[in-house]
Each structure stands twice: as C-alpha cells, then as structure tokens.
Amino acid sequence: MKLLKNFSFGILVFLFIFTSKAIGQQTQTTEFKPVFLTVTTLHRSSDPNVDFTDWRKTEEEYYNKVTAKNDLIIGSGYYMHYFTPDDSEILSVSVYNSWEDIEKANEITNKLVMEAWPDEDKRTAFFEKQNSYYAPKHSDEIYASMNYTKPVKTDSKEPLIYYVKKNKAGTGGSGYKEYFDNITMKNSYVKGFYTMRHRYGSNSRDVLEVSVFDNLADIEKSFAENTKLEDAHWTDKAKGDEFFKKYAKLFAGHGDAIYRNIPSLEK
Secondary structure (H helix, E strand, O other), X not given: OHHHHHHHHOOOXXXXXXXXXXXXXXXXXXXXXXXXXXXEEEEEOOOOOOOOOOHHHHHHHHHHHOHHHOOOOOEEEEEEEEEOOOOOEEEEEEEEOOHHHHHHHHHHHHHHHHHHOOOHHHHHHHHHHHHHOEOOOXXXXXXXXXXXXXXXXXXXXXXXXXXXXXXXXXXXXXXXXXXXXXXXXXXXXXXXXXXXXXXXXOOOOEEEEEEEEOOOHHHHHHHHHHHHHHHHHOOOHHHHHHHHHHHOOOEEEEEEEEEEEOHHHOO
C-alpha cells in the first residue's frame, strides 16, 4: 500500500476552517444537506507604489462592519498562498445554506455597506483603498459540500495549514467511504477534512478535497500514519491491492496547493 500512500492521502480538499463551522454543522443532521461555497481567487497588486501596511486592518474593518453582520453568510475566510503556483494568490471564501442565499446575501451586504459608510466620499475612499491592494483580475467558482467531513476542533488562534487537492472526476471506481471512515477519520494528524464538488466554474469535473493541519510538518507525518492505518485495515495484501485498483479509478489527475488562513478574518 505504500506505493499509493500519496494518492490515498490525497483524499483531501479545499477549503478550510470556514467550512469547519458551516459544513461541520450539516453532518450532525439525520439527512445531509449541502452548503454552497463561493471561492474568489484574488491576486495581490504588483504595483510597487501600493502600501500594504494596512491591508489586514482594512479587511478587518470590512469584515467587522459587513461580513460578520450578514447572517446569510454562515462562514467565510481569507486564505493566503503558502505553496502554490502563484505566490500572489489570496482566496476569499464565503459559505451559504442555499444557492438562493448567495443572491440574497449580496442584497444584505449592499445595505450594510451603506450603513457602515453613509458618507459617499468616505465610502468611495475606503473601497478605493481596499481595491488598490489587488490586481485587476480574479476568478470565481461555486462548490457544493459533500458528506465526507471531519470538522476541525481547535481553539488555536494561530494560522492553520490547508492542503487543497483539486481532483478531476474519474470514469468509475469505488471505496471512497471505506477509505474515509478507516483512514482519514482515524488519522490524528488530519485536524479537519472537507470535500466539495463543482457547481459553477471552469471545469464541471472538479472535485475538491481539503485537509487541515496544525503545521506543515504534520502533512508529512500524516503520510506515515496513513500507511500504518492502511496496513492495519487491509491485513490481506491481495484484498488491499484489489481495493486500491478500484479506488484509483475515482479520480483522473489532480493539482495541489497549500494555504494558511487568517484567523481574524474568519467567520
């Protein structure tokens, strides 16, 4: 099973503690109901004249005056590049109970913005400053959560590590639940685990998995732990090999990225 340890560990997905609160609540109900996640990929401005000194303070002001007060946004977070192909990436994620709530939440946000900055000149100045931190490009995607979740349980105020795997759905395969129940859920290094599927975006085959860790070193430790758990569960080598032959067909390729969250911008 060691040959496949990196792949099997990869049943990990996106995005993050925002989902630990929102998606985690769904798993406690008798009937699973997906939540919906909007993911906007922003990019830090490359303009050398932009002063990023107050970036976090500016985003915290917006969070406290708008996002935190919008009850239809049941979870949110900002996730910074740690190991990704583009070091300018910043992910902005919001979680909603339903597709309809996405549009309704935008209406509430507009009202909260007007209440927070009633003076037009001050409102304009604030958003010009906020927008200056980012490049004039972004991408948007919407995902629906899946019922394979290990909610994060931590009181830490320090940033957590999010290992994000964007899979392409395969042509068949089986065994996801068995692996999730007996390996992912039992791996003590994996503090949280979330899965979600494409609802709107560039590729309808996208299936995301996000694993949450206390630190970067725990990702490697979890590989060894997975191998131990796999050997303990599939004591018969022939049966284990047969399982992973079917399991490997679930996905057809993937991409990996690692992010860190910003606790002060997390709902």
